[in-house]
Amino acid sequence: MPLTLQTPPASPDAPVAPRPIRQSASLAVLRNGPGGLEVLLLRRADKPNDQNSGASVFPGGLLDAHDRHLHAHCTGADAAASLRLCVDGGGLDYYAAAIRECFEEAGLLLACDTAGGCVALDGLLATQLEAMRAAAAAGTDALLSVCDAQGWKLATDRLEYFAHWITPPGMPRRFDTRFFLAALPPGQAVRVDGVEIVEHTWLRPAEAIAPGRGLKLMNVTRRILQHLAGFGSVEECMAQARAQARVPLNMPRLASGPGGKRPVNIEEAAWAEIGYLDPDGRGDARHTLEGGLVMALAPRVWRVTATAPEGTAAGGDAPAPGAHSYLIGDTESGWTLIDPLPADAAQLARLRDAAPGLVLRVLSTAGPWPDAEAAVLREVWPQADLTRHAAGEVLPLAGGAQLEVLAGAGDAGARCYLLRPEGLLFTGEHPPGPADALPPDAAWVAPARGFLNGVRVLPS
Known part of the structure; x- marks a missing residue:
């Protein structure tokens, strides 16, 4: 009689070369809308050979080698940031990178002026704002120069760290991403860069994940939106993130089964077995x-x-x-x-x-x-x-x-x-x-x- 056979795992004597894991940071920007909590989503440009092409995402990207130079222009301290992220040092790099990427991609800058108030970018001349964004996109040192010239500090103390995800083994590109929350700064409007990001939208999290909306969402984005859907306001969401004693690590695993290959999240029953059978992420373990x-x-x-x-x-x-x-x-x-x-x-x-x-x-x-x-x-x-x-x-x-x-x-x-x-x-x-x-x-x-x-x- 016909059998559904799953062949043995690869021999441990034939190790698979691990894919590099790159450090990144992402910032979920929130606001209170007429129907409750809303989150900013950016649609990435369509690109060949990009696993996230056309996806709706939060602002974010890779850490820059020069993000550490921004420490002196941050309202927070590296020691406290590193303690919060459970790293030996350089924790403030993630906060700075999240703010920098949000400015480059969405035109929002979490920063304080010399009086300690939020920087209101909408009060600047359009030419001045575009010049600042172009300078920031050219490199972190340029953003440092902007802060020097304006006397601004990056408002890292207004970010709340709330999630930590690593891309599953076996994916073409892998990221170790720290996710932060921040309220939309007053006096600022979203202006996408038109290159990496082609459009933006504000949506209630439940609306964003609704099948009828038709958004392309990565597993991690969908899971975070599901979590955010449980909060009624920016203040409630930020308070819950602040109250977390320790942010757990989530690393999905790829597995096959009815409906094809998909990521299996850590709370699913199959997750541990997949790690035992397929630590390298071939995707041939079963999710069902x-x-x-x-x-x-x-x-x-x-x-x-x-x-x-x-x-x-x-x-x-x-x-x-x-x-x-x-x-x-x-x-x-x-x-x-x-x-x-x-x-x-x-x-x-x-x-x-x-x-x-x-x-x-x-x-x-x-x-x-x-x-x-x-x-x-x-x-x-x-x-x-x-x-x-x-x-x-x-x-x-x-x-x-x-x-x-x-x-x-x-x-x-x-x-x-x-x-x-x-x-x-x-x-x-x-x-x-x-x-x-x-x-x-x-x-x-x-x-x-x-x-x-x-x-x-x-x-x-």
Whole structure:
């Protein structure tokens, strides 16, 4: 019968050259509109070979090597900025870069005059303003000269740091971006540069992400807009950002599945497993578990997912997948099979096809095999050992690998199996208790249903 096969991960002996990660800063400019909080979005120019071509974005860009020269012209201090961003130094570079990029792309300058008030650019002559923007776009030192000439300081103390994202592994270009919030400065209007940015719009965050609006949004932009949609005013949003004790890092991962390849965010169930199977970002791990999927978790470990019985859908029209069975071994030395259930004809056929060699041992996490189930298993795998093993036994496998038998929690007959050296713990429906009570080399839980999970610390 046809199988949906997911091939094993690439050999760790063939490392993939990491793509460079560039430091950048972005500024979400906010205002209070008639319907509530509004955010400024800029549409990028259409360019070939640009993964963000035509996207609606917040003002922002790469840190400049000279952004540090602006420190003396900032209202904040580098020590405080670095502490807030949890970096050893140079934290103020991100604040300065966010302000500089916003000025270059949108014509808004978060700056204070000599009296400490907000700079009102709309009061300047148009020719003077355009000359200042052209100078700023030419280089950070030019913006420094503008501040010197006008006696202005960049208002870094009016920015609130609120999000930290890294582009997924595997993308053509990767960015480590710090996101800031700021209120629209009074006396200033948006004037896009017409080169990198072709138009702008003010929208309520919920309106911006509405499908009917038709905006091209990157995953990170969409996620931030979803977060901003929960606030009713600029003041409420800024206060929440200010109250964060520590800003968490978000790094999505690319994965495939129904609907194609997409980024998987850190709060999604598949995120940890994707990091285990595909740390280099090839995109061949799965973001959705499907009934009938046969997937390699390691060079000698395969997961076979049963098709769910009718009426067990978790939502939508597609039925939720059933329980997992696990195959451990190789075609030459034979296989150990864990939990070959439900023992229907389709799942047993998948298991036979996924293990073209002999199945020499069949294990259960639930307890001794009932007579009826044991009869079915012996019919399919007459050579297999169905022995019930006591907790503490160590079962040898090919290539020096071992399965340690552990007692499962909540059921006196339950068992879990720890595969060494991979550190995979096959738990069935009965996990063996808190993580700190497990053997120290138990790294990943392979459950009866759902994705792999890190036992102690998820991969970063």
